[in-house]
Amino acid sequence: MSERAPSAAVPAAAAHAYLYPAGPRHRPRGAARHLAGVATAGTAIPAARVALERGAAERLTRLRSAAADRIRHRRGGGPTMRALVASPGGRMRWRDVPAPPPPGPGAAVVRPIAVASCDLDRAMALGSTPFPLPFHFGHECVAEVVDVGEGVTTVRPGDRVVVPFQISCGACRSCAAGLTANCLRVPPISMYGFGVVGGHWGGALSDLLTVPFADGMLVPLPDGVDPVAAASVADNVVDCYRGVAPHLPGLLARDPDADVLILSEIGRRPPISASVALYAGLTALALGARRVHLIDRRAHVRRHAAGLGLLAHEPSAVRSLPPADLVVDSTGDRRGAGLAIRRTAPDGTCVSLSSLSRSSPIPTALMYGRNVRYELGRSHARAHIPAVLELLRTGALRPQDVITHTGPLDRADRIVAEHVHGEATKTVVHE
Numbered sequence: 001m002s003e004r005a006p007s008a009a010v011p012a013a014a015a016h017a018y019l020y021p022a023g024p025r026h027r028p029r030g031a032a033r034h035l036a037g038v039a040t041a042g043t044a045i046p047a048a049r050v051a052l053e054r055g056a057a058e059r060l061t062r063l064r065s066a067a068a069d070r071i072r073h074r075r076g077g078g079p080t081m082r083a084l085v086a087s088p089g090g091r092m093r094w095r096d097v098p099a100p101p102p103p104g105p106g107a108a109v110v111r112p113i114a115v116a117s118c119d120l121d122r123a124m125a126l127g128s129t130p131f132p133l134p135f136h137f138g139h140e141c142v143a144e145v146v147d148v149g150e151g152v153t154t155v156r157p158g159d160r161v162v163v164p165f166q167i168s169c170g171a172c173r174s175c176a177a178g179l180t181a182n183c184l185r186v187p188p189i190s191m192y193g194f195g196v197v198g199g200h201w202g203g204a205l206s207d208l209l210t211v212p213f214a215d216g217m218l219v220p221l222p223d224g225v226d227p228v229a230a231a232s233v234a235d236n237v238v239d240c241y242r243g244v245a246p247h248l249p250g251l252l253a254r255d256p257d258a259d260v261l262i263l264s265e266i267g268r269r270p271p272i273s274a275s276v277a278l279y280a281g282l283t284a285l286a287l288g289a290r291r292v293h294l295i296d297r298r299a300h301v302r303r304h305a306a307g308l309g310l311l312a313h314e315p316s317a318v319r320s321l322p323p324a325d326l327v328v329d330s331t332g333d334r335r336g337a338g339l340a341i342r343r344t345a346p347d348g349t350c351v352s353l354s355s356l357s358r359s360s361p362i363p364t365a366l367m368y369g370r371n372v373r374y375e376l377g378r379s380h381a382r383a384h385i386p387a388v389l390e391l392l393r394t395g396a397l398r399p400q401d402v403i404t405h406t407g408p409l410d411r412a413d414r415i416v417a418e419h420v421h422g423e424a425t426k427t428v429v430h431e
Contacts, residue, residue: 019300019303019304019307019404020300020404020405020422020423020424020425021300021422021423022422025421025422025423026090026122026126026271026420026421026422027090027126028088028089028090028091028125028126028127028420028421029088029089029126029127029128030088030089030127031088031089033127034088034127034128034132034133035088035132037127037128037130038130038131038132041129041130042357042358043130043355043356043357043358046358047130047189047197050188050189051187051188051189051197051199052187052188053188054187054188055186055187055188056187058186058187059187059199062199062200063196063200065200066200069097069098070097070098072098073096073097073098078098078099079098079099080096080097080098080099081096081097081098081099081100081206081207081208082094082095082096082097082206082207083095083097083136083137083202083203083205083206083207084136084137084138084203084205084206084412084413084416085097085134085135085136085137086124086125086133086134086135086137087133087134088127088133088134089127090125090126090127090417090420090421091417092125092137092412092413092414092416092417092420093413094412094413097136097206099207099208100202100208100209100210102147102149103147103148103149103152103210103211103214104149104212105149105150105151106149106150106151106152106212106213106214106215107148107149107152107210107211107212107213107214108145108146108147108148108149108152108155108210108211108214108218109145109146109147109148109208109209109210109211110143110144110145110146110161110163110208110209110211110218111143111144111146111207111208111209112138112141112142112143112163112204112205112206112209112409113141113142113143113144113160113227113409113430113431114141114142114227114228114230114231114409114428114429114430114431115138115140115141115204115205115231115409115412115428115429115430116140116141116231116232116234116236116403116426116427116428117140117273117275117416117419117424117426117427117428118139118140118165118193118232118235118236118273119236119272119273119274119275119276119330120272121137121138121273121416121419121420122271122272122273122419122420123270123271123272124194125137125416125420126270126271126420128270128271129270129356130197131194131195131197132195132196132197133195134195135193135194135195135196135203136193136195136202136203136205136206137193137203137204137205137416138192138193138203138204138205138206138416139165139191139192139193139194139198139203139204139234139235140165140204140231140232140233140234140235140236141162141163141204141209141231141234142160142161142162142163142221142227142230142231142233142234143160143161143163143204143209144158144159144160144161145157145158145159145160145161145214145218146208148214149214152214152215153215154214154215154218154220155214155215155218155220159218159220160220160221160227161218161219161220161221162218162219162221162230162233162234162385162389163192163204163209163211163217163218163234164180164217164219164234164235164381164382164385165191165192165193165204165234165235165381166180166181166183166190166191166380166381166382167183167186167190167191167192167199167201167212167213167217168180168181168183168186168213168216168217168382169183169184169185169186169212169213169216170213170215170216170217170382171185171213171216172184172185175216175382178380178383179380179383180380180381180382180383181378181379181380181381182380185213186199186212187199189378192204192209193205204234205412205416205429216382217382219382219385219386219389221389222389222390222392222393224393225389225392225393226400227430228400228403228406228428228430229392229398229399229400229403230389230392230399231428231430232275232279232399232402232426232428233385233388233389233392233399234381234385235379235381236275236276236279236426237279237388237397237399238379238381238384238385238388239276239279239353239379239381240276240277240279240280240283240328240330240353241279241283241384241387241388241391242379242380242384243280243328243330243351243353244260244280244283244284244287244326244328244351245283245287245384245387247326247349247351248260248284248287248288248289248326249287249288251325251326251348251349252287252288252289255325256288256290257290257291258289258324258325258326259289259291259292259293259321259322259324259325259326259345260281260284260289260291260292260293260324260325260326260327260328261292261293261294261295261318261321261324261326261327261328261340261343262277262280262281262284262292262293262294262295262310262327262328262330263277263295263318263327263328263329263330263331263336263339263340263343264277264294264295264296264301264330264331265296265297265298265301265331265333266295266296266297266315266318266331266333266335266336266339267297267315267333267335270332270356272332273424273425273426274296274298274301274304274330274425275402275425275426276330276353277294277296277301277305277328277330278294278301278304278305278308278310278402278425279399279402280328280330280353281294281305281308281310282308282397282398282399282401282402283391283397284326285308285309285310286391286396286397291311292309292310292311293310293311293312293313293321293324294310294311294312294313295313295314295315295317295318296312296314296315297314297315298423300423301425302314304402304404304425308401308402318339318343321343322345323343323344323345323346323348324343324344324345324348325344325345325348325349326344326348326349326350326351327340327341327343327344327348327349327350327351328340328351328353329350329351329352329353330353330354332354332355332356333356333357334356334357334359334360334361335360335361336352336360337352337355337360337362337374337376338360338361338362338363340352341362341363341366341367341372341374342363342366344370344372345370346370346371346372347370347371347372348370348372348373349372349373349374349375350372350373350374350375351374351375351376352374352375352376353379355376362374402425402426403426403427403428404424404425404426404427405418405419405424405426405427405428406427406428406429406430407427407429407430408429408430408431409429409430409431411429412429415427415429416429
């Protein structure tokens with residue numbers, strides 16, 4: 001049986017907090033268990049292979065530079081700033097770290113003013129992913145430009161901007177084609193907030209952040225758009241948008257009653273939040289879908305989804321639903337891709353937004369027989385941000401309705417720790 005709120009009214013930001021269980025629920029891994037998990041993770045070798053396909057020397061240079069900065073800092077050299085550091089055992093602490101130097105040509109230094117949790121942040125901070133701890137935390141933010149280097153033309157100090165979580169130049173062959181996740185001027189999977197795996201670019205939960213390609217990366221925040229509402233546009237909101245927007249309009253043109261099915265948590269998996277699933281549902285509604293089903297085993301997520309106008313179901317109900325024309329798999333579960341494909345209607349589209357397993361069994365014969373289109377890959381965040389911001393500007397998309405918890409940026413150490421150990425779906429800290 002589905003759950004749906006009786007009212008079409010959409011609550012204000014953070015009004016869903018009462019739906020969520022109070023108190024800690026997730027236990028972190030200690031240092032030894034975390035390192036053992038990193039060393040034995042099935043995804044570690046494939047991820048390393050991708051990260052080192054090119055630019056290995058640049059990765060090593062950045063690693064050496066970061067180590068040298070830490071040594072100089074310990075000796076009392078140079079200006080410092082605060083950065084939130086996630087360490088084994090689920091510890092979140094402000095640390096004094098070297099402040100970025102003045103920006104070079106084409107670069108900018110920004111000051112984060114609204115920083116959102118990512119769905120993967122909880123699992124990373126608890127030590128249950130292949131991303132080695134410790135590292136500087138946070139990668140979804142709206143910031144204020146503090147300083148710009150010579151030659152920067154699109155932003156100036158004082159501007160409020162969305163900072164994409166992926167590093168991209170905006171000018172290489174890949175970026176020009178909109179494939180900004182695979183920029184050719186930086187090593188593969190270069191990102192803020194992922195430590196050594198992301199290439200040591202720092203984290204958004206810090207006083208200052210260097211943006212190496214200001215004209216290519218930074219997107220001005222439209223007038224009237226709240227930085228808190230837009231904080232997650234840097235990653236999670238565009239991640240769900242790219243799973244829905246390229247496919248849904250064509251499906252609706254063929255059948256205005258086309259169903260959308262979103263698979264969220266269906267079983268045991270790393271403790272990942274559900275904001276992408278909820279954002280995907282809101283995007284589908286904003287683009288004209290009449291029926292959007294969401295599957296999640298967590299009662300508080302189903303209640304939240306129902307309040308947003310989605311048809312929310314327990315996992316046991318998925319097989320009683322008719323196959324959907326568009327299926328979005330945000331499970332992060334090894335079984336998720338196969339289930340999503342099986343629930344896709346003939347000539348429909350199935351999109352998997354992530355993969356936390358080295359491999360997943362998928363029913364290729366069924367895909368062939370039904371003409372199912374299947375897509376799996378990382379988002380090209382920078383390429384989609386302008387379209388998403390336009391939806392926010394017009395009010396068609398309200399990501400603030402997914403936010404469950406907010407608080408002051410100066411207390412991010414406590415607030416983010418509560419997010420990591422609890423069940424909040426989307427936490428935003430801000431000025």
